Amino acid sequence: MYKICLLPGDGIGPEVIAAAKDVLTALPVEWDFTEFGIGFGEYQRSGSPLPDSTLQAILHADAALFGAVTTPPNIPNYFSPVVRMRQSLDLYANLRPTRSIPHSSSRAGIDMLIVRENTEGLYSGIERVEEDGDRAITERVITRKGSERIIRKAFDLARQTGRKSVHVVHKANVLRQTCGLFRMVAFEIAKEYPEITMNEMLVDTCAMELVRAPEQFEVIVTTNLFGDILSDEACMFVGGLGVAASGNIGADAAVFEPVHGSAPTLVGTGKANPTATFLAAAMMLEYLGENEQSARLRNAVETCIASGQVTPDLGGSLTTGEMTKTVIQRI
Ligand code: NAI
Numbered sequence: 165m166y167k168i169c170l171l172p173g174d175g176i177g178p179e180v181i182a183a184a185k186d187v188l189t190a191l192p193v194e195w196d197f198t199e200f201g202i203g204f205g206e207y208q209r210s211g212s213p214l215p216d217s218t219l220q221a222i223l224h225a226d227a228a229l230f231g232a233v234t235t236p237p238n239i240p241n242y243f244s245p246v247v248r249m250r251q252s253l254d255l256y257a258n259l260r261p262t263r264s265i266p267h268s269s270s271r272a273g274i275d276m277l278i279v280r281e282n283t284e285g286l287y288s289g290i291e292r293v294e295e296d297g298d299r300a301i302t303e304r305v306i307t308r309k310g311s312e313r314i315i316r317k318a319f320d321l322a323r324q325t326g327r328k329s330v331h332v333v334h335k336a337n338v339l340r341q342t343c344g345l346f347r348m349v350a351f352e353i354a355k356e357y358p359e360i361t362m363n364e365m366l367v368d369t370c371a372m373e374l375v376r377a378p379e380q381f382e383v384i385v386t387t388n389l390f391g392d393i394l395s396d397e398a399c400m401f402v403g404g405l406g407v408a409a410s411g412n413i414g415a416d417a418a419v420f421e422p423v424h425g426s427a428p429t430l431v432g433t434g435k436a437n438p439t440a441t442f443l444a445a446a447m448m449l450e451y452l453g454e455n456e457q458s459a460r461l462r463n464a465v466e467t468c469i470a471s472g473q474v475t476p477d478l479g480g481s482l483t484t485g486e487m488t489k490t491v492i493q494r495i
């Protein structure tokens with residue numbers, strides 16, 4: 165029995181999370197689901213977009229599945245619950261699998277995993293303005309500990325999934341200290357994985373190579389900002405936002421989510437594509453060690469896509485609920 169914390173959030177979040185719950189329930193796995201609040205709706209109800217009870221629930225669950233939140237217009241004491249959640253729970257690894265889908269919008273032959281550092285780098289939150297607003301500074305913090313754990317996570321995942329290479333992406337020729345440390349740690353860690361080839365690549369070269377020949381990459385590991393950009397770039401080769409899923413992994417908690425936002429204009433129309441959340445649920449199954457069920461769910465989703473039984477964003481005519489039913493039938 166797995167304890168799963170569901171975090172529906174705002175907009176289409178509740179619609180895609182309900183769909184994923186139905187699909188997970190159709191698998192031969194025992195679930196104990198509990199829902200907790202996050203986002204703007206939760207702020208309006210309780211005064212906080214991320215109540216402590218929600219954080220505690222994520223910590224005490226085996227894993228969490230998160231929909232999406234809406235960012236409200238300027239509210240002084242409002243904070244991003246997604247960023248806060250990643251920081252509070254130290255969810256240091258952001259995983260973005262990028263895999264071809266059987267659809268005309270997807271290139272073939274791609275199966276890569278982008279592993280992005282999620283807690284430091286240029287997003288450490290150390291910023292200031294000087295000289296009466298004419299000079300703004302952001303500090304880029306890279307630590308040995310932060311680099312070690314993300315690089316080790318990338319090599320561990322490569323090993324677990326039978327991949328043969330890891331690309332360490334940096335800009336150490338210019339950012340000599342911060343990227344220099346990240347790069348040096350990568351060379352140290354790579355020695356512990358003799359069966360895996362480590363390739364280093366400058367981030368600008370990587371951006372180019374991703375467009376030229378994305379199938380060359382198996383695992384990419386990189387710092388926060390670079391990973392943010394490269395993972396969004398990469399997902400456009402394999403179907404885009406409707407199907408892109410991600411995981412945020414820490415030592416004590418894990419939160420899986422679709423990459424898309426709350427898509428306010430789609431609420432209640434039945435047009436929200438649940439695929440990204442289904443694939444996030446498949447990642448969650450893999451994290452829980454249910455590899456067979458994960459593959460089963462992914463196969464069911466891919467068969468639907470291949471036969472055109474999809475929502476309008478992928479050229480089909482099914483509603484969220486109809487596509488969910490079809491996936492369940494295929495399971
Ligand atoms: P969005 O991802 O919600 O929508 C971008 C475009 O993709 C829209 O045209 C939307 O209709 C479409 N789309 C998104 N998800 C879809 C799905 N499942 N099926 C079919 N089409 C889909 O991004 P946008 O419009 O920039 O932001 C809307 C709200 O979401 C904002 O308040 C933003 O701050 C928030 N947001 C939240 C995120 C999160 O919770 N992790 C991530 C990104 C944005």
Ligand code: MG
Nearest residue numbers: 392393395396
């Ligand atoms: Mg992004």
